[in-house]
Amino acid sequence: MNEIKFYEREYQILNKILNDFKSLQELSSELNIPFATLHSWVEDLKSKGYVDVREEILKKISLTEEGNKYAEQGLPEKRLALILKEKEVMSLEELKSFFTKNELDIAIMHALKKGFIKYSEGKIKFVNLYETNDEKLLNEIKNKGEIFLNELNEELKILKRRGLIEVNEFKKTYIKASKLVRDSIISKNYVIIPEISKITSDDIVSGKWKKYPLKAYNLEALPPIVYFGRSQVYMRFLDEVKKVLLEMGFEEYDWDYILPELWNFDVLFVPQDHPARDVQDTFRVNLPLANLDETLIGKVKEMHEKVFNEALGWNYKWDAEIARRLVLRTHTTPVSIRYIYENKDKEAKVFCISRNFRRDLPDRTHFIEFYQCEGIMVGNKLNFSNLLYFLKEFASRLGLEKIRFKPSYFPFTEPSVEGSVYHEKLGWIEALPGGMFRPEMLNMLGVKSRVLAWGIGIDRLAMAYLGIDDIRELFSKDLNFLRSARML
Structure with missing residues (x-):
């Protein structure tokens, strides 16, 4: 049998894997060689037939934010x-x-x-x-940071469905010296040759390079993946949504995150005993009560308590002190109302993409902080069909073709609609609500024109577009997700 020639670095690796398979991670640590460099050298060994390769697909399991919370506080x-x-x-x-x-x-x-x-x-x-076993697993993952398994057992599947763990596939590569190499090293039937990493101009002119054992190029070997900087995927999606709306003739407008309840609820004809105003659903802000326009206060009071401009109120005693309390904005509709209040009957197409806050328990489709895409169209000749066309066209421009509508109810619009888009994993998800602002509300604001309004659940729309099934991934710090997520 002819002598096998090894470079020094090849022998160093092969000598570590004569009898047993070892993972590239283990070898990288033992030999103090950067993983990317080792990966490149192993590709060389594979092309020469010097190593046997075994690959294993593992599940890398780690806790979500909610999982961490329950591991600390208890399920x-x-x-x-x-x-x-x-x-x-x-x-x-x-x-x-x-x-x-x-x-x-x-x-x-x-x-x-x-x-x-x-x-x-x-x-x-x-x-x-x-x-319980699921509690033990939660604590084990918390203590270890992450665990690797071939398959998920039933308890882990339940934890995944509850959104307490995230599971990513992880490929682990093991190598072992081939029989030919093993026999050659054991019988000492090999020679270690120097490796020339650099050829000078003198080597080329003199012809010395012809005597050098040059490393052959393997054109089929894949280099390690290099991840370049990129925009955060959800922020990129929101930029694209803004671009679509600007192309459709809208202008952008925004307002404060902290608002009096008057603007967040009362102006929108939401009664003060409505469940949405409860502390279980709304973040109250511990600041002094807001100073408000007394004329507007009087109109809102009349709208809620009795007949206002021929519109029937809620027939209860409205409290101005409640209206002055400050809350974190729960939706972006107040932005649209503020615009109408300032501009009255001026024809307009306005949108706002901004953050809102609700006391939701985080799960796959809810989060305490979320974006909403709110907009209005103001004009005398507008009708409900214009709204349906806009919602369908808007979704279509984002590549979402499966859309359906059904009648709905909101305190401040009539008629109202709820549009849903189809998600490959979650099925139909509600994301396109809208309607025509009620005359009670418009009369109170001094507006006579028709106003079409929509408050798109842009987070859920992004889930459908990006193909993810957990809303928390939009704000994820997981580098694997951020590197591989679909970009517009």
């Missing part, structure tokens, strides 16, 4: 069981002070499944409490 169902263990029996109303609305629903659902509690006649009673 909602366990916290519920601990509360009931002490109190024995409690009503739903009593438990609301311990949880947000969504979190309480989650706690009850999973506590019932696990047999921690039982529910009867509006009362919840403690039954049992034990450490």
Whole structure:
């Protein structure tokens, strides 16, 4: 058998993998060679037939923000069981002070499944409490940072459905010296040759280069992936949406994040006992009450309490002090209302893409902070068909062709519509609400023209466009997602 020739660096690697498979990560650490460099050298060894290669696809599992929260505080169902263990029996109303609305629903659902509690006649009673496998897994991942598995067991699948873990596929490559190389090294039937990494002009002129053992180029070897800087994928999507709206003849407008409840709710004909105004759904701001235009206050009061310009009010005692309280803006409709209030009957096409805040329990389709794309069209000849055409055309320009509409209800529009777009994983998701502003509200603002309004759930629209099934990924810090996400 002829002698096999190795470069020094090749021998260094092969000598480490004579008898067993080792991962590239292990070799990189043992030999103190950068992973990207080692990857390139291994491709060389593969092309020469010096190594056997085995690849394994693993699931890399880490906690989401919600998963981290539950690992630290305990799963909602366990916290519920601990509360009931002490109190024995409690009503739903009593438990609301311990949880947000969504979190309480989650706690009850999973506590019932696990047999921690039982529910009867509006009362919840403690039954049992034990450490569950999903809780153990949550703590294990928290302690290790991430774990690698070939497949997800049933508990991990449940944690993934609950949005508590994220799972990414990870390819691990193992190499081992081929039989030919192993036999040659054991029998010492090899020679180590110097490797010339640089040829000078003198070498070429003199012809010395012909005697050098030059490394052959492998044109089929793939280089390691290099990730260049790029825009954050969701911000890029929002820029594209702005571009589409500007092309459709709209102008951009925005306003403050902190508003009096008057502008966030009352002007929009939302009664002061509406559930959306509850502290469970809205962030109140601990600042002094706002100073408001007394003339506007009087008109809003009349609109809510009784007949105003031939429109029927809610027939209750409206409180100006509540209207002066400050909240974090829960939607962008106040921006449109402010524009109408300042510009009255001026024909206009205006939009706003900005952040809003609600006390939602984060899950796959809800987050406490979200973007909304709000807009209005003001004109005497506008009708409901114009609104439907706009929503369909807008979605179409973003490449979303599967759209459907159904009648809906909003306190400040009539008629109203809810448009849905089709998501490959989640099915139909509501993302295109709109309607015509009610005359009660427009009369109060001193506007006689018709106003078409829409408040697109731009986060959900982005989910459909980007093909993701968890709204939290839009704000993800996961580099794998940010590097591979679809760009416009």
